[in-house]
Amino acid sequence: MKTRIVKLSTVILLAALFLTACGGIPLVTVNQPGAATATPAPAATSAPSNTTSSGTSGGNLSGGLTAYESDLEAIYAKVNPSVVSIIVNTAQGEGLGSGFVWDEQGHIVTNNHVVADATKIQVKFNDGSIVPASLVGADADSDLAVIKVENAPVKLVPVQVADSSQVKVGQVAIAIGNPFGLENTMTAGIVSAIGRTISANTNQDSQTPNFTIPDVIQTDASLNPGNSGGPLVDEQGALIGVNSQIESSTQSNAGIGFAIPSNVVQKVIPALIKDGKYEHPYLGITGTSLTPDIAKAMNLDASQRGALVVEVAAGGPASKAGLVGSSKTTTINGQEATIGGDVITAADGNPIKEMDDLVSFLTNQASVGQTIKLTLLRDGKEMTVDVTLSARPATASTSQSQSSVQPGSIWLGVTVEPLTSDIATQMGLPQDQTGLLIEQVEAGSPADTAGLQGSFVPVLINGKRVLIGGDVITAVDGKTVTTSEEFRNIIQNSAAGQEITLTVIRDGKQMEVKATLAEMPQP
Numbered sequence: 001m002k003t004r005i006v007k008l009s010t011v012i013l014l015a016a017l018f019l020t021a022c023g024g025i026p027l028v029t030v031n032q033p034g035a036a037t038a039t040p041a042p043a044a045t046s047a048p049s050n051t052t053s054s055g056t057s058g059g060n061l062s063g064g065l066t067a068y069e070s071d072l073e074a075i076y077a078k079v080n081p082s083v084v085s086i087i088v089n090t091a092q093g094e095g096l097g098s099g100f101v102w103d104e105q106g107h108i109v110t111n112n113h114v115v116a117d118a119t120k121i122q123v124k125f126n127d128g129s130i131v132p133a134s135l136v137g138a139d140a141d142s143d144l145a146v147i148k149v150e151n152a153p154v155k156l157v158p159v160q161v162a163d164s165s166q167v168k169v170g171q172v173a174i175a176i177g178n179p180f181g182l183e184n185t186m187t188a189g190i191v192s193a194i195g196r197t198i199s200a201n202t203n204q205d206s207q208t209p210n211f212t213i214p215d216v217i218q219t220d221a222s223l224n225p226g227n228s229g230g231p232l233v234d235e236q237g238a239l240i241g242v243n244s245q246i247e248s249s250t251q252s253n254a255g256i257g258f259a260i261p262s263n264v265v266q267k268v269i270p271a272l273i274k275d276g277k278y279e280h281p282y283l284g285i286t287g288t289s290l291t292p293d294i295a296k297a298m299n300l301d302a303s304q305r306g307a308l309v310v311e312v313a314a315g316g317p318a319s320k321a322g323l324v325g326s327s328k329t330t331t332i333n334g335q336e337a338t339i340g341g342d343v344i345t346a347a348d349g350n351p352i353k354e355m356d357d358l359v360s361f362l363t364n365q366a367s368v369g370q371t372i373k374l375t376l377l378r379d380g381k382e383m384t385v386d387v388t389l390s391a392r393p394a395t396a397s398t399s400q401s402q403s404s405v406q407p408g409s410i411w412l413g414v415t416v417e418p419l420t421s422d423i424a425t426q427m428g429l430p431q432d433q434t435g436l437l438i439e440q441v442e443a444g445s446p447a448d449t450a451g452l453q454g455s456f457v458p459v460l461i462n463g464k465r466v467l468i469g470g471d472v473i474t475a476v477d478g479k480t481v482t483t484s485e486e487f488r489n490i491i492q493n494s495a496a497g498q499e500i501t502l503t504v505i506r507d508g509k510q511m512e513v514k515a516t517l518a519e520m521p522q523p
Contacts, residue, residue: 413445
């Protein structure tokens with residue numbers, strides 16, 4: 001399984017990977033039960049009356065389609081005044097993204113990856129006026145940022161915000177943004193799935209840790225580069241998510257887009273406005289989902305579910321509360337596994353059936369300084385433990401993304417991270433195994449063509465939610481690699497069209513994969 005997620009972000013005019021737009025409007029009614037309920041906000045602009053244009057007459061449509069068309073027009077009239085285009089200048093050139101008005105004080109929400117490393121930020125309103133903006137705060141772990149404009153040239157209309165926990169699969173989803181620089185573009189679709197997990201920093205540079213975002217909304221509304229940071233709204237025109245990424249294996253829109261849920265937005269944005277940063281609650285464990293095989297190895301019922309504590313970070317909240325990590329090893333399906341630790345089955349009464357549930361709870365329901373009650377199994381016996389959460393400690397990044405290289409540079413198209421003993425243990429490898437774990441494989445890249453595999457299994461390691469399970473590169477053309485810098489230097493000192501041989505470990509077995517390098521494509 002390959003991870004092929006592409007940021008919708010900024011259409012970098014010197015280094016972007018352009019995607020081809022596709023998609024259409026489904027023939028469904030808009031006002032349906034189960035849609036998210038919006039919080040109070042400025043009154044919506046009244047819907048325009050039906051008119052005839054370009055040979056299309058509303059009278060020729062069925063009543064349902066006429067109502068649907070009218071609703072879409074009303075949503076656009078209501079939401080579009082809140083949507084802005086964002087123009088940034090970075091060392092790589094000029095880029096474009098989207099954003100939306102948060103309040104009447106001039107705060108505008110967008111993605112962190114839209115404004116990261118920007119030396120200049122400008123905002124273009126829907127009347128065509130362009131004004132400078134300053135960065136107020138950013139959080140790479142949730143891929144959200146706030147910028148601010150002073151003396152806005154137009155009346156600022158904040159978006160309404162819906163409760164994303166009420167979003168249902170099948171409800172209408174509408175995106176408005178700046179795809180490919182085409183301002184004020186609206187596309188419509190449905191919510192295709194909920195509860196997805198995405199990387200917060202796909203295709204980012206090596207300064208950003210590889211955190212993941214839970215409870216993400218998936219939509220088939222057409223999203224493309226430049227849509228990043230724009231709103232995804234429901235049939236009431238209320239925000240249910242912030243558009244962030246698409247997944248595609250063909251470098252074109254495949255109808256799979258992802259939006260950061262509005263409930264995460266409502267937690268993070270006020271903190272960014274107030275403090276310029278957001279503190280994520282920290283438990284301080286390394287963990288994984290309890291599988292039937294692991295459960296049986298621990299003399300538990302095969303149907304038992306929960307989050308297995310593999311390791312407890314010294315001095316962290318879990319350590320202070322007395323949580324116990326795994327200390328025994330066993331062989332499961334030919335691979336070494338660490339077992340014996342506490343199994344978390346509930347947090348404040350919320351069932352924890354897998355690691356994703358625990359991360360979702362910490363993200364959406366917990367806060368720094370809060371004392372939570374964990375229900376767990378220890379040696380087969382149920383008990384409860386109170387844990388007071390702290391702020392997630394800062395961590396230095398060691399990942400290296402090749403997608404941040406300049407156009408014309410030698411390109412493989414992977415993001416890698418040095419293999420640590422914790423990650424090796426989670427992947428059933430010897431603790432002293434060295435190499436570079438492939439986190440992401442860029443769609444359409446030489447690595448993608450060669451069949452290299454990115455990581456897709458979420459685990460919690462020392463409070464950091466990471467993806468594992470991808471190929472581990474141990475050598476390039478027979479030369480051992482253990483650091484991102486060594487790997488980057490080998491690639492950059494090679495030539496376009498040159499075939500290299502990568503020695504990788506996949507599912508515990510060593511193999512060789514040949515890849516033909518290319519130049520980083522121009523837009």
